Amino acid sequence: MGKAQASADPEAHDHPYDADAFAEKYGLTQKAAEVILFSNGPSKIACDAAARAFRAAVAMRSNRRRDH
Numbered sequence: 001m002g003k004a005q006a007s008a009d010p011e012a013h014d015h016p017y018d019a020d021a022f023a024e025k026y027g028l029t030q031k032a033a034e035v036i037l038f039s040n041g042p043s044k045i046a047c048d049a050a051a052r053a054f055r056a057a058v059a060m061r062s063n064r065r066r067d068h
Contacts (some may be wrong), residue, residue: 014040015044016037016042016044017037017044017047019033019037020033022036022037022047022051026051026052026054026055027052028051028055028056030055036050036054
């Protein structure tokens with residue numbers, strides 16, 4: 001048995017995100033996408049969760065500013 005090989009399909013979960021595609025998918029700035037991808041490694045599952053959490057935090061902060 002050999003090592004499992006990464007899929008050639010860029011949409012596969014074992015293929016890391018491209019920063020541009022990731023930024024577009026979540027409506028992030030290029031810098032935010034790069035930071036999330038760097039800090040969460042190649043795992044698409046972890047990066048997707050981090051992007052959702054980041055967007056939720058930004059939305060909460062925006063809502064707080066409007067309320068004050």
